[in-house]
Amino acid sequence: MSERFMMSTTSSGLLSPKMLGYWTEGNLHDVPDESGVYCVFRAARDPETEEMRVQELLYVGEHRSARYGLEHNASYGEWRSRLDSGDELWFSMGLCGQANRERLCAALINAHKPRFNGHSEYLERFPFDETTVHIYGKKDKLQSIFTVYPQP
Numbered sequence: 001m002s003e004r005f006m007m008s009t010t011s012s013g014l015l016s017p018k019m020l021g022y023w024t025e026g027n028l029h030d031v032p033d034e035s036g037v038y039c040v041f042r043a044a045r046d047p048e049t050e051e052m053r054v055q056e057l058l059y060v061g062e063h064r065s066a067r068y069g070l071e072h073n074a075s076y077g078e079w080r081s082r083l084d085s086g087d088e089l090w091f092s093m094g095l096c097g098q099a100n101r102e103r104l105c106a107a108l109i110n111a112h113k114p115r116f117n118g119h120s121e122y123l124e125r126f127p128f129d130e131t132t133v134h135i136y137g138k139k140d141k142l143q144s145i146f147t148v149y150p151q152p
Contacts (some may be wrong), residue, residue, distance in 0.1 A: 017094030055138035059116040062105035
């Protein structure tokens with residue numbers, strides 16, 4: 001497995017995904033067809049540099065195929081409908097095996113509270129053991145290191 005696909009996990013509850021991306025709607029087919037978590041962002045033109053930049057985390061999900069999870073998400077149309085003129089959807093993903101995928105997704109939702117995860121049980125409740133997440137790679141608008149604690 002290449003370095004870009006690594007995620008380390010220890011028995012103490014450390015998850016360390018490398019976030020890959022960014023992909024736009026035009027190259028969404030290039031997202032790896034692998035197990036993992038994925039993030040949906042709103043990107044807009046920076047007024048100072050005129051470059052497109054990530055502005056806001058909109059949604060976090062997980063699927064046995066991150067590409068499939070993104071392409072077939074029931075909220076896709078809603079994400080697009082909430083963009084302002086000139087904004088774009090950008091996507092990132094971190095490869096993660098089935099054993100830790102839901103836990104990592106729950107930790108990201110619990111810590112970041114994306115607006116399109118409004119109905120997620122993980123917004124206010126984290127049903128897993130204490131988990132520290134150390135994100136590296138393409139992590140704009142994501143906390144680099146955070147810990148979530150069990151909440152009954």
